[in-house]
Amino acid sequence: MAKGYWIARVDVTDMEGYQAYVKAIGKPLAKYGAKYVTRGGTYEAVEGASRARNVTLEFPSYEDALACYRSDDYQAAIPLRQSSADSELVVVEGYDGPQLGESA
Amino acid sequence: MIAPTIRPEIRPATIDDLQQILKIERRAAAAFAAIGYPEIADGAEMPLALFEAGLEDGLLWVAIDAADRPLGYALAAMIDGFFYLEDISVDPDHQRRGIGDALVVQVIDHAKFLYCPALVLSTLEAAPWSSALYRKHGFLAADMDRLPGAIVERFDAETALGLPAQGRIIMVRRL
Known part of the structure; x- marks a missing residue:
């Protein structure tokens, strides 16, 4: 089954508020089996507009990724992020098909 | 024989890990008796x-083995x-x-993720597995008089819990 991902780009504007947000999302992320793939890593904005933080979270499935976003615990945390950061977030299904260079 | 270095997986701890974490805390604390702090090994x-x-x-966080069993943990606030x-603390069998x-490394990464300006800890200077480990990762002994009040209060609270004030230092790593 294809995994599910959150892809978020974030500019933090209020450190303490963002810390409260990260604290609040620990429980729902753990509950839905999320793993950080990228978070505070070095990056280079090679094209277009970018934000300072690029976070990718992997979930066991697309359904889990969506359910986590829609969970009461995560929904309760959203205002904490909105008041402490400018961000975009998409939930996307992983790709399980053949890769370049793989023989069929 | 020296056990091979491993690159353990680290994950956030859950309530189910708590018993094992407490066991590791006690087992690791026993080493303090050998460096002259039996009060940590036997209490505190x-x-x-x-x-x-x-x-x-x-x-x-817990560092886990292949069977998802905690071998060590890190606790921050x-x-x-x-x-x-x-x-x-790391279980003595896996140190x-x-x-x-x-x-x-995990703790430093998380502190950076949270935009913290610095990491702070207290440790016994005489515990080579502790102070040397932190020095290796960029921690420096700090002058107690120049630390924020809340950090000094925490240090004093730990002393009140039974940790020795003598020989215990605060170390800081700027991020």
């Missing part, structure tokens, strides 16, 4: 409430905007394999 347990707060705040590293290093 870390209060359960600290671990529970770590679970609640997402500031408790936020104090006045600073990232305070309460404790890193000297890089698990403590991996836990320190």
Whole structure:
């Protein structure tokens, strides 16, 4: 089954508020089996507009990724992020098909 | 024989890990008797409430083996905007394999993720597995008089719990 991902780009504007947000999302992320793939890593904005933080979270499935976003615990945390950061977030299904260079 | 260095997986702790974490804390504390601090080995347990707060705040991690069993843990807290590293302990059967290093790296990464200006901890200077580990990762002994009040208060609270004031230092790593 294809995994599910959150892809978020974030500019933090209020450190303490963002810390409260990260604290609040620990429980729902753990509950839905999320793993950080990228978070505070070095990056280079090679094209277009970018934000300072690029976070990718992997979930066991697309359904889990969506359910986590829609969970009461995560929904309760959203205002904490909105008041402490400018961000975009998409939930996307992983790709399980053949890769370049793989023989069929 | 020296056990090979491993690169352990680290994950956030869950309530199910708590018993094993407490066991590791006691087993690791026994080593303090050999360097002249029997009071830590025989008492001065870390209060359960600290671990529970770590679970609640997402500031408790475990290094696990292939069977998902904790081999060591790191516990931190936020104090006045600073990232305070309460404790890193590794089960004596699995020490000297890089698990403590991996836990320190995880904690540093998380503190950076939270935009903390510095990591702070207290440790016994005489405990080579502790102060040397932190020095290796960029921690420096700090002058107590120049630390924020909330950090000094935490140091004093730990002393009140039974940790010795003599020989215990505060170390800081700027981020």
